[in-house]
Amino acid sequence: MLQSLVxxxxxxxxxxxxxxxxxxxxxxxxxxxxxxxxxxxxxxxxHLHTLKGSAASLGLQDLSSIAHKLEDAxxxxxxxxxxxPRPMVDMLLHGLxxxxxxxxxHAEGRGESLPDPTAALAQLVADAPPPEEAxxxxxxxxxxxxxxxPSAAPMQAAASQxxxxxxxxxxxxxxxxxxxxxxxxxxxEVERLREFRMRLEDRLRDVSKAVELLTARELLAPTARARAxxxxxxxxxxxxxxxxxxxxxxxxxxxxxxxxxxxxxxxEPLQRMVRDLSRQLxxxxxxxxxxxxxxLDRRLLEKLKGAMxxxxxxxxxxxxxxxxxxxxxxxxxxxxxxxxxxxxGNILILELSDDGRGIDVVVVRASAERKGLxxxxxxxxxxxxxxxxxxxxxxxxxxxxxxDTSGRGVGLDAVRSAVESMQGRIEVVSTKGSGTRFMLTVxxxxxxxxxxxxxxxxxxxxxxxxxxxxTQLATPENLRIGRMKTQLDYNGQLxxxxxxxxxxxxxxxxxxxxxxxxxxxxxxxxxxxxxVDAVVGDRDLVxxxxxxxxxxxxxxxxxxILSRGELLLILRPGWVVADSTPQTVAMPQSRRALxxxxxxxxxxxxxxxxxxxxxxxxxxxSGARAMERLQTETYDVIICDLEMEEMNGTELVAKLRSxxxxxxxxxxxxxxxxxxxxxxxxxxxxxxxxxxKRECAAGRLLSEVLDVMSxxxxxx
Amino acid sequence: xxxxxxxxxxxxxxxxxxxxEERASRLRGxxxxxxxxxxxxxxxxxxxxxxxxxxxxxxxxxxxxxxVTPVPLSQPHVIGVLRYQGQVLAALxxxxxxxxxxxxxxxxxxxxxxxxxxxxxxxxxxxxxxxxSLPTASVEAARTHVEGPVTEILLSSNRQIIHxxxxxxxxxxxxxxxxxx
Numbered sequence: 001m002l003q004s005l006v007x008x009x010x011x012x013x014x015x016x017x018x019x020x021x022x023x024x025x026x027x028x029x030x031x032x033x034x035x036x037x038x039x040x041x042x043x044x045x046x047h048l049h050t051l052k053g054s055a056a057s058l059g060l061q062d063l064s065s066i067a068h069k070l071e072d073a074x075x076x077x078x079x080x081x082x083x084x085p086r087p088m089v090d091m092l093l094h095g096l097x098x099x100x101x102x103x104x105x106h107a108e109g110r111g112e113s114l115p116d117p118t119a120a121l122a123q124l125v126a127d128a129p130p131p132e133e134a135x136x137x138x139x140x141x142x143x144x145x146x147x148x149x150p151s152a153a154p155m156q157a158a159a160s161q162x163x164x165x166x167x168x169x170x171x172x173x174x175x176x177x178x179x180x181x182x183x184x185x186x187x188x189e190v191e192r193l194r195e196f197r198m199r200l201e202d203r204l205r206d207v208s209k210a211v212e213l214l215t216a217r218e219l220l221a222p223t224a225r226a227r228a229x230x231x232x233x234x235x236x237x238x239x240x241x242x243x244x245x246x247x248x249x250x251x252x253x254x255x256x257x258x259x260x261x262x263x264x265x266x267x268e269p270l271q272r273m274v275r276d277l278s279r280q281l282x283x284x285x286x287x288x289x290x291x292x293x294x295x296l297d298r299r300l301l302e303k304l305k306g307a308m309x310x311x312x313x314x315x316x317x318x319x320x321x322x323x324x325x326x327x328x329x330x331x332x333x334x335x336x337x338x339x340x341x342x343x344x345g346n347i348l349i350l351e352l353s354d355d356g357r358g359i360d361v362v363v364v365r366a367s368a369e370r371k372g373l374x375x376x377x378x379x380x381x382x383x384x385x386x387x388x389x390x391x392x393x394x395x396x397x398x399x400x401x402x403x404d405t406s407g408r409g410v411g412l413d414a415v416r417s418a419v420e421s422m423q424g425r426i427e428v429v430s431t432k433g434s435g436t437r438f439m440l441t442v443x444x445x446x447x448x449x450x451x452x453x454x455x456x457x458x459x460x461x462x463x464x465x466x467x468x469x470x471t472q473l474a475t476p477e478n479l480r481i482g483r484m485k486t487q488l489d490y491n492g493q494l495x496x497x498x499x500x501x502x503x504x505x506x507x508x509x510x511x512x513x514x515x516x517x518x519x520x521x522x523x524x525x526x527x528x529x530x531x532v533d534a535v536v537g538d539r540d541l542v543x544x545x546x547x548x549x550x551x552x553x554x555x556x557x558x559x560x561i562l563s564r565g566e567l568l569l570i571l572r573p574g575w576v577v578a579d580s581t582p583q584t585v586a587m588p589q590s591r592r593a594l595x596x597x598x599x600x601x602x603x604x605x606x607x608x609x610x611x612x613x614x615x616x617x618x619x620x621x622s623g624a625r626a627m628e629r630l631q632t633e634t635y636d637v638i639i640c641d642l643e644m645e646e647m648n649g650t651e652l653v654a655k656l657r658s659x660x661x662x663x664x665x666x667x668x669x670x671x672x673x674x675x676x677x678x679x680x681x682x683x684x685x686x687x688x689x690x691x692x693k694r695e696c697a698a699g700r701l702l703s704e705v706l707d708v709m710s711x712x713x714x715x716x
Numbered sequence: 717x718x719x720x721x722x723x724x725x726x727x728x729x730x731x732x733x734x735x736x737e738e739r740a741s742r743l744r745g746x747x748x749x750x751x752x753x754x755x756x757x758x759x760x761x762x763x764x765x766x767x768x769x770x771x772x773x774x775x776x777x778x779x780x781x782x783x784v785t786p787v788p789l790s791q792p793h794v795i796g797v798l799r800y801q802g803q804v805l806a807a808l809x810x811x812x813x814x815x816x817x818x819x820x821x822x823x824x825x826x827x828x829x830x831x832x833x834x835x836x837x838x839x840x841x842x843x844x845x846x847x848x849s850l851p852t853a854s855v856e857a858a859r860t861h862v863e864g865p866v867t868e869i870l871l872s873s874n875r876q877i878i879h880x881x882x883x884x885x886x887x888x889x890x891x892x893x894x895x896x897x
Contacts, residue, residue, distance in 0.1 A: 504788040549806035567785040608792035608812035697764030
């Protein structure tokens with residue numbers, strides 16, 4: 001017997017067993033009509049028969065016998081269709097486990113050392129309820145439960161059929177064994193090809209611009225021939241570009257189909273686990289799955305499987321109440337667990353919710369104190385979300401005893417570690433008495449996804465197209481502008497409007513002006529109209545994960561590399577639709593500073609210094625941007641670079657001093673030029689202070705800021 | 717290092733002269749029988765009024781500071797993100813990370829370094845660093861007295877202090893490192 005055939009059989013049997021498991025869980029359910037039940041019974045019998053025939057064809061008599069016993073047990077139940085009694089489901093599931101364990105052992109070449117299955121089979125049969133009981137008492141006098149072994153003829157037929165299917169697999173599509181890194185490397189090359197294709201598009205635009213320059217009146221005649229050649233070359237390159245795009249798409253699709261598999265392949269066994277665990281604990285629970293067809297990187301799936309097992313065990317053990325307790329609380333006796341899988345751009349969202357008792361923060365706080373994870377003082381200063389977060393700490397458990405399921409303090413910390421090792425995040429929300437929801441977001445590294453690029457002020461950001469419902473322009477008719485909020489009348493529903501620039505802390509919040517583009521973004525059942533300054537366009541982009549230093553900024557899910565090497569930050573739709581107070585009013589009680597500098601590094605450093613000194617800091621990259629911010633915001637001090645391209649520091653100071661609203665704001669000019677002339681020019685323009693970069697380096701910035709503020713205050 | 721009001725070119729000339737003198741001094745030293753002394757190669761650069769260095773083995777590249785995309789709502793020490801060899805890296809303000817206050821001129825260079833945990837990041841810097849060798853024994857001796865990420869090494873040749881940055885320690889400090897000092 002070829003070992004490869006046995007290995008193939010084992011993997012095929014695993015799939016069939018998964019289907020049988022799902023059928024058994026279905027048969028156990030209440031509420032299915034006779035017709036539906038009958039269909040499931042028929043399918044189940046067919047699957048068991050396939051298992052028996054395939055095993056026999058390979059000479060695996062032990063497996064064939066097990067499948068035969070399972071068929072025997074099922075037979076009386078098919079005569080009088082009704083939901084399958086739980087003990088019978090237990091017995092059949094146990095039989096399947098036995099089958100799979102032995103199939104696995106055969107596949108690994110350990111078949112010879114397996115114990116005789118007779119004892120296990122006898123136990124299995126002994127565990128089964130009598131046929132008449134299993135069939136609800138109506139099967140009395142029906143066919144004997146233990147039918148004779150199948151005759152040689154049908155066995156041989158089944159065997160030849162299975163052998164043929166195995167042979168087909170062996171010769172027709174044997175496949176290759178490829179290391180994951182080889183496939184990943186190939187995908188990286190495809191991603192580079194896509195970026196190269198994008199650069200090609202930009203180069204073509206450059207050529208078109210050059211041709212346009214040659215159409216100036218005085219150049220028209222002498223360049224006619226050259227322009228004709230360029231036009232022809234451009235058309236040729238454009239056509240090649242389209243072909244390259246098709247090739248890239250096809251390569252990417254091909255590689256994705258190799259590297260991914262549907263989420264359902266890990267979810268179906270989880271449904272069985274939930275059922276078994278809740279039975280073991282005397283509870284009733286059912287797992288429903290939404291979005292199981294989403295296909296994911298196989299390696300990611302393997303890692304997620306462990307996290308899902310932990311979360312589900314945790315939900316059944318801690319979340320779902322006993323049936324009588326649930327009924328007393330006005331809930332259905334069967335607990336509902338829902339797993340929702342959604343892909344948004346390069347982000348995978350897994351949401352596991354239960355309708356159990358929820359997280360009791362008082363109990364969590366007390367347990368954390370008892371286990372020494374926090375002190376009583378720390379606990380008293382924590383708000384609810386922080387207390388809930390304690391469940392992810394190593395060593396945390398609310399159990400005082402150790403059971404098979406929990407109490408060892410190992411679980412959610414392992415889940416968080418696993419999710420973080422995938423560069424993902426895990427969050428929990430819970431309402432006492434109503435349930436708990438865990439949300440995992442994990443970046444998916446491979447492949448491209450469509451992105452809509454938008455602009456706010458002078459920053460461009462991307463939005464995963466999957467989250468973009470539509471785009472429209474703001475009009476007086478479709479907006480409802482209130483004192484506290486603005487809403488958009490969208491298909492008869494009022495959708496909150498938020499300004500992207502304000503959400504990013506780049507400017508003060510204001511209602512959209514007429515004609516301003518509004519992007520309707522949806523995520524997790526919520527909608528938001530995002531006001532942007534311009535819609536740039538949409539493109540298929542490779543979204544890469546963000547580095548550790550910015551991974552925790554909730555606004556972004558990644559960054560895409562554009563044609564000239566610059567990066568486009570991709571917004572996280574969940575963040576866009578979340579309710580939030582605009583960043584600009586985050587700390588109304590603190591002193592506010594505006595840093596105006598065209599150097600990114602200088603802005604970053606001044607911000608760090610001032611925030612360390614207790615200031616709320618806003619940034620502007622030019623004098624013009626500073627003036628824009630000053631139209632809607634007030635500041636206690638402005639720190640401004642002297643040498644800027646668009647409008648230099650002295651010009652900005654002069655402008656500030658000429659306007660009544662900004663005349664009194666203290667301004668400090670900062671310059672790399674330490675000369676007396678520069679200092680004198682700055683101060684005579686109306687600046688309150690002047691610091692050289694050297695003086696800043698010596699730590700004078702904060703003291704100078706406080707000094708000029710106090711001098712202005714005294715004068716006022 | 718003493719501060720004078722020389723123009724940038726004069727300062728550069730002076731720095732070149734100092735560098736050549738140091739090299740000559742090292743070569744002279746070797747002939748005196750110190751050739752066996754193990755040295756730590758570092759990349760040395762100015763930060764404000766002080767001289768800093770990172771082990772050369774941590775340095776992956778020195779790039780011009782351009783094409784950095786700002787990241788609104790990020791931590792103050794984050795300048796932005798940039799592309800480096802197909803990866804997305806964070807560009808960080810070294811002065812902010814070290815709790816410093818500024819520099820003599822706006823940084824024009826990014827140093828791509830290995831953080832010590834396998835990840836890369838970029839640190840801003842006023843000028844392209846210069847290679848320098850420090851006696852390993854002096855470095856180890858100085859490190860025994862230090863718990864933070866910066867060790868002060870006194871160069872015997874010119875009595876100059878070099879602040880040697882231990883990158884794994886700097887990044888392990890995480891948020892605690894920011895705004896310190």
